[in-house]
Amino acid sequence: MTGHSCEQFEExxxxxxDEELEENVAAKVTEHLQKCPRCRATLGDLxxxxxxxxxxxxxxAAPELSELVIAxxxxxxxxGGAGEVPKVSATPPGVLRFGxxxxxxxxxxxxxxxxxxxxxxxxxxxxxxxxxxxxxKATEPTRAMHTNRDSAGPTTTAARPEAIAMAPRMMGKDTxxxxxxxxESMRFAKKATPPEDRPTTAAAPSSQEAEPxxxxxxxxxxxxxxxxxxxxxxxxxxxxxxETKKARMDVGRAVTEPPAKAAPAKGAPAxxxxxxxxxxxxxxxxxxxxxxxxxxxxxxxxxxxxxxGSMTVDELEQHPADAEPVQLVVTAEDAADQENVAxxxxxxxxxxxxxxxxxxGTRAPVDTASNFYLAQTPSARPASEERFLFRGTPTQVSSLxxxxxxxxxxxxxxxxxxxxxxxxxxxRANIAAQMLREGQPRxxxxxxxxxxxxxxxxxxxxxxxxxxxxxxxxxxxxQVVPDPATRSRWLNEPLGRQQVASASPMTEQAASxxxxxRAAPGPPATLTEGPVLEVSRPAPGQARVAQETEPTERDGxxxxxxxxxxxxxxxxxxxxxxxxxxQRPARQAIQAGSATPGDxxxxxxAAAPQSQTVSSQPQTRVVPGPARAVSSRLQExxxxxxxxxxxxxxxxDTCVTVVITVQTPPKANGESPAGPQP
Amino acid sequence: xxxxxxxIQFEDALLVEQCQRGDMSAFGQLVAxxxxxxxxxxxxxxxxxxxxxDLTQDVFCKALEAxxxxxxxxxxxxxxxxxxxxxxxxxxxRAGRTVNLTGxxxxxxxxxxxxxxxxxxxEQDDARDPAEEIQDREIRALVARALEEIEDEYRTVVVLRxxxxxxxxxxxxxxxxxxGTVKSRLHRGRMALRERLGSVLEASGRNT
Numbered sequence: 001m002t003g004h005s006c007e008q009f010e011e012x013x014x015x016x017x018d019e020e021l022e023e024n025v026a027a028k029v030t031e032h033l034q035k036c037p038r039c040r041a042t043l044g045d046l047x048x049x050x051x052x053x054x055x056x057x058x059x060x061a062a063p064e065l066s067e068l069v070i071a072x073x074x075x076x077x078x079x080g081g082a083g084e085v086p087k088v089s090a091t092p093p094g095v096l097r098f099g100x101x102x103x104x105x106x107x108x109x110x111x112x113x114x115x116x117x118x119x120x121x122x123x124x125x126x127x128x129x130x131x132x133x134x135x136x137k138a139t140e141p142t143r144a145m146h147t148n149r150d151s152a153g154p155t156t157t158a159a160r161p162e163a164i165a166m167a168p169r170m171m172g173k174d175t176x177x178x179x180x181x182x183x184e185s186m187r188f189a190k191k192a193t194p195p196e197d198r199p200t201t202a203a204a205p206s207s208q209e210a211e212p213x214x215x216x217x218x219x220x221x222x223x224x225x226x227x228x229x230x231x232x233x234x235x236x237x238x239x240x241x242x243e244t245k246k247a248r249m250d251v252g253r254a255v256t257e258p259p260a261k262a263a264p265a266k267g268a269p270a271x272x273x274x275x276x277x278x279x280x281x282x283x284x285x286x287x288x289x290x291x292x293x294x295x296x297x298x299x300x301x302x303x304x305x306x307x308x309g310s311m312t313v314d315e316l317e318q319h320p321a322d323a324e325p326v327q328l329v330v331t332a333e334d335a336a337d338q339e340n341v342a343x344x345x346x347x348x349x350x351x352x353x354x355x356x357x358x359x360x361g362t363r364a365p366v367d368t369a370s371n372f373y374l375a376q377t378p379s380a381r382p383a384s385e386e387r388f389l390f391r392g393t394p395t396q397v398s399s400l401x402x403x404x405x406x407x408x409x410x411x412x413x414x415x416x417x418x419x420x421x422x423x424x425x426x427x428r429a430n431i432a433a434q435m436l437r438e439g440q441p442r443x444x445x446x447x448x449x450x451x452x453x454x455x456x457x458x459x460x461x462x463x464x465x466x467x468x469x470x471x472x473x474x475x476x477x478x479q480v481v482p483d484p485a486t487r488s489r490w491l492n493e494p495l496g497r498q499q500v501a502s503a504s505p506m507t508e509q510a511a512s513x514x515x516x517x518r519a520a521p522g523p524p525a526t527l528t529e530g531p532v533l534e535v536s537r538p539a540p541g542q543a544r545v546a547q548e549t550e551p552t553e554r555d556g557x558x559x560x561x562x563x564x565x566x567x568x569x570x571x572x573x574x575x576x577x578x579x580x581x582x583q584r585p586a587r588q589a590i591q592a593g594s595a596t597p598g599d600x601x602x603x604x605x606a607a608a609p610q611s612q613t614v615s616s617q618p619q620t621r622v623v624p625g626p627a628r629a630v631s632s633r634l635q636e637x638x639x640x641x642x643x644x645x646x647x648x649x650x651x652x653d654t655c656v657t658v659v660i661t662v663q664t665p666p667k668a669n670g671e672s673p674a675g676p677q678p
Numbered sequence: 679x680x681x682x683x684x685x686i687q688f689e690d691a692l693l694v695e696q697c698q699r700g701d702m703s704a705f706g707q708l709v710a711x712x713x714x715x716x717x718x719x720x721x722x723x724x725x726x727x728x729x730x731x732d733l734t735q736d737v738f739c740k741a742l743e744a745x746x747x748x749x750x751x752x753x754x755x756x757x758x759x760x761x762x763x764x765x766x767x768x769x770x771x772r773a774g775r776t777v778n779l780t781g782x783x784x785x786x787x788x789x790x791x792x793x794x795x796x797x798x799x800x801e802q803d804d805a806r807d808p809a810e811e812i813q814d815r816e817i818r819a820l821v822a823r824a825l826e827e828i829e830d831e832y833r834t835v836v837v838l839r840x841x842x843x844x845x846x847x848x849x850x851x852x853x854x855x856x857x858g859t860v861k862s863r864l865h866r867g868r869m870a871l872r873e874r875l876g877s878v879l880e881a882s883g884r885n886t
């Protein structure tokens with residue numbers, strides 16, 4: 001009986017504790033409690049539970065919540081104008097979940113790779129007589145993966161007549177039109193992972209109110225029309241949070257003020273465009289940029305804020321060429337630091353399946369006069385720099401910046417630039433310099449739209465004296481701003497052969513004779529590419545995979561050629577824009593019309609020493625099978641193996657190249673055999 | 679709630695009306711008024727302090743999206759908390775049942791806040807036994823863990839009642855369920871916590 005009574009009363013104990021019971025029920029419970037020690041004990045436990053839960057620490061919303069809401073509202077463009085009744089936003093709110101996005105992008109990339117390999121191999125098998133040039137013209141499937149420790153090394157392909165060398169052309173125009181090209185994968189990834197990543201299922205509620213368009217968990221929410229917010233809203237939100245002053249500044253910049261036009265200070269030296277365009281070194285301290293956000297543990301701040309130091313996310317996302325190439329210039333005062341950053345970059349590229357990435361080479365010492373950062377810090381030790389080129393989605397770029405901002409060593413500098421930034425960055429660099437001169441280094445970051453000029457990490461903020469000293473030392477350089485036509489080309493033209501092919505000799509091998517063959521008289525250099533993954537079909541319906549691994553190439557001549565090509569690429573395409581002292585005569589010659597970038601490179605190559613030693617110890621692995629199976633193995637095993645070999649290599653001159661060659665022997669009657677049908 | 683619900687509702691209704699007429703400063707006041715409570719609700723329901731910041735943004739953005747259609751049949755805070763609860767539960771379901779081990783107390787505070795707290799403590803010459811303090815912290819971590827482990831519907835009610843202090847009627851409005859359901863869920867939630875916190879309760883029972 002007691003047990004039955006206890007069960008009855010126990011259900012009321014919580015409400016009894018909260019004084020939410022009706023009087024008569026509460027009286028009965030009181031009476032029962034006087035008689036029942038078990039229920040008294042339960043009540044005591046419940047009291048303690050309530051007490052313990054109530055003592056849980058309470059958090060406070062981030063102080064900048066109002067600002068964050070402002071940013072969100074601006075981005076979502078909730079309103080059509082001040083005072084209007086709010087409209088429904090077009091996109092669900094949310095902050096990008098980078099890990100998920102990148103994982104999705106990787107999966108998509110692999111899927112696309114598999115599909116194209118399959119299609120390409122089949123297609124290739126039907127056109128057995130395509131030669132290299134034909135392959136280029138017809139955009140035949142060329143798949144290769146090239147990783148090179150320090151630069152794109154000149155590598156010749158032992159292309160048999162019946163073979164089609166799968167040249168990398170990773171940064172070439174062809175790449176952008178192929179499945180393997182990050183451009184394609186990025187577009188794909190973009191669809192798969194929209195900028196507003198937050199699921200469209202949201203909460204909610206209500207039947208009695210016209211609720212916000214949120215659904216019960218799990219219910220889809222349709223999209224709707226966008227509109228734009230009133231400036232007053234942001235101010236209102238900020239006023240309420242006591243952040244009036246800053247909000248006014250932000251809102252003024254974001255909504256009411258046109259972008260500030262930069263102009264160098266009168267009499268101040270304008271900094272020549274360099275590969276480190278507008279690295280706003282005034283913000284070398286973490287608290288000046290997105291570093292603060294990440295270090296404070298608020299890594300989920302809106303993407304736009306985390307992209308401080310780069311293009312804004314809107315700019316990236318709205319950019320017509322979502323495959324816009326990105327160049328990262330890593331500068332460090334210490335070689336070990338620089339190598340650390342470079343290693344981190346490579347790791348990032350590998351982890352995020354960014355195959356369209358490469359080093360453009362290392363340079364040391366850096367021309368301090370043309371490097372804004374170094375010009376501002378005259379006490380800096382001689383620095384070296386390494387340039388990387390990759391194509392990345394906005395998400396990837398942002399993620400990379402996040403990583404670097406948290407772990408890049410001190411006294412290193414990472415500048416992200418795109419053709420767009422390069423075209424606009426110089427003005428901002430000069431703005432930053434002007435602000436430094438005026439003793440307002442920290443404000444430089446937020447003035448004149450200089451919030452997208454680069455990301456600088458570590459190092460002491462240059463003091464005014466040091467800046468002035470640097471200004472005295474730095475020779476005035478002419479400010480060069482790309483003309484509209486050049487800029488338009490940068491923006492609209494995929495990074496193709498014109499811009500970087502020469503910086504990357506491997507991109508030319510499919511379309512032109514091997515560099516070494518036409519470089520100099522005498523016996524041609526026998527440069528050997530790295531692991532060769534060869535796909536051939538000894539008979540119709542069968543295919544064979546051969547892999548050669550671990551070749552090494554030590555060739556002073558190769559280094560020279562690489563450097564020449566790298567210089568040529570920089571001069572020719574202006575990509576990176578930096579002109580070292582060594583390059584200046586060449587640039588002047590080109591500007592005077594007395595030489596072309598190619599001529600200069602050829603001269604440089606011709607003067608290079610002949611090849612010395614070339615070693616190659618290929619290991620061949622033959623795997624017979626139909627084309628589909630081969631394509632599967634390519635992505636799942638062999639490419640990964642080649643990549644691993646590349647990563648494991650510590651040899652500066654090691655080139656690792658994966659060449660996929662489809663070889664289809666002619667039939668007895670001389671007709672081209674059809675490839676194996678899946 | 680610190681003030682009578684009617685007064686709060688009246689004040690909120692005025693602000694909502696002003697907001698609907700285009701006075702955005704009114705919405706700013708509403709944000710400032712509820713942001714911390716919304717943040718805490720999101721934190722404890724989602725179980726992730728980092729997510730709570732985003733969720734709080736989401737809540738107010740959602741609210742602003744639809745404030746033009748808000749007809750004041752219920753209180754603004756009821757409406758906002760309804761959004762918060764549903765968003766937080768959605769977030770938790772998306773994120774899975776991962777237990778956040780770093781979101782408690784000082785671990786989650788920026789370093790400067792920790793330093794400030796330490797300095798303040800030293801200045802005040804707080805004579806509290808450090809061992810006691812550590813024990814308290816461990817208990818709070820256990821409680822937070824237990825709260826994260828119970829069913830969503832129970833945790834939601836417990837959070838709204840025992841952390842945010844809503845009464846049964848308000849919780850019923852927020853969740854759009856009968857008061858009887860709130861009562862039973864709350865009791866089951868507390869009993870589930872009691873079961874998980876057996877050792878803690880024993881210890882605290884001995885102390886008391």
